[in-house]
Amino acid sequence: MGLRFTKMHGAGNDFVVIDRRSATAPLDAALIARLCDRHRGVGCDQLLTIEPPRTAGSAFGYGIWNQDGSPAGQCGNGARCVVAWARRARIFEGASVRVDSPSGPVQAALQGEGIEIDMGRPDFSPHAVGFDGDRPEATLRAEGHDWWFGLVSMGNPHAVTRVDGVEDAPVSAVGRALQADRRFSDSCNVGFAELIGRDHIALRVFERGVGETLACGSGACAAVAVLHRQGLLDDQVRVTLPGGDLHIRWSGDGSPVRMRGPAQFVFEGEIEA
Numbered sequence: 546m547g548l549r550f551t552k553m554h555g556a557g558n559d560f561v562v563i564d565r566r567s568a569t570a571p572l573d574a575a576l577i578a579r580l581c582d583r584h585r586g587v588g589c590d591q592l593l594t595i596e597p598p599r600t601a602g603s604a605f606g607y608g609i610w611n612q613d614g615s616p617a618g619q620c621g622n623g624a625r626c627v628v629a630w631a632r633r634a635r636i637f638e639g640a641s642v643r644v645d646s647p648s649g650p651v652q653a654a655l656q657g658e659g660i661e662i663d664m665g666r667p668d669f670s671p672h673a674v675g676f677d678g679d680r681p682e683a684t685l686r687a688e689g690h691d692w693w694f695g696l697v698s699m700g701n702p703h704a705v706t707r708v709d710g711v712e713d714a715p716v717s718a719v720g721r722a723l724q725a726d727r728r729f730s731d732s733c734n735v736g737f738a739e740l741i742g743r744d745h746i747a748l749r750v751f752e753r754g755v756g757e758t759l760a761c762g763s764g765a766c767a768a769v770a771v772l773h774r775q776g777l778l779d780d781q782v783r784v785t786l787p788g789g790d791l792h793i794r795w796s797g798d799g800s801p802v803r804m805r806g807p808a809q810f811v812f813e814g815e816i817e818a
């Protein structure tokens with residue numbers, strides 16, 4: 546008997562979704578690796594596991610596993626995809642639902658073709674990012690250049706820097722160097738943001754546990770939070786990633802970040818377990 550899965554993506558950030566609501570044994574590391582492997586398995590940036598709810602009032606819970614097998618606390622594009630998956634599986638009815646992400650409950654609303662997720666309040670404390678420092682910022686010398694990064698947790702750790710043009714940004718080299726920086730206790734996702742206007746940025750993200758992805762939802766929220774805090778952005782921002790656009794709303798400290806974007810089904814299948 547094989548293991549059933551659904552392949553999905555949100556703006557090109559791709560996922561394998563499996564139903565583990567009635568699983569009894571913990572997820573096997575070798576199985577995660579096979580499901581994520583683009584050559585020997587199905588292939589995805591992240592594996593998403595549908596699980597029983599963990600808090601009263603939530604319809605279901607979910608887990609997030611990066612391609613390298615490491616667990617993650619948040620995944621914006623993944624949140625939209627698990628909500629679309631659960632709606633199709635009739636786990637909930639209607640246009641809004643509360644779900645348990647690994648970093649806590651998340652509220653979602655279906656809006657036409659898209660889904661909006663309340664991603665919670667950004668946390669700018671260095672401690673939340675697992676950063677050994679007094680301020681939510683880090684500097685790094687890499688590729689012959691001094692880089693400044695604003696740090697923020699969206700339930701997972703992010704470092705965001707500004708670049709003149711995302712096309713030419715040394716995303717992989719600098720992303721890799723910052724991820725290896727020992728001041729981060731659990732590494733970080735690294736975003737490179739280009740300011741196009743007060744309501745529009747371009748963004749590339751070198752994700753922890755994967756490398757560069759076509760889109761990173763929590764990374765889009767993190768970039769808007771860091772640049773908004775510097776007074777560079779309005780409250781509604783279009784974020785153009787290599788895989789498509791996400792729409793982020795944030796009105797500043799104390800308020801939650803809202804992220805809207807697509808969640809698409811690609812195919813269903815069964816793999817030998």
Ligand SMILES: N[C@@H](CCC[C@H](N)C(=O)O)C(=O)O
Nearest residue numbers: 617620621622701761762763
């Ligand atoms: N692609 C995701 C983020 C996935 C987790 C991240 N790589 C981490 O390790 O924190 C998104 O859309 O937010």
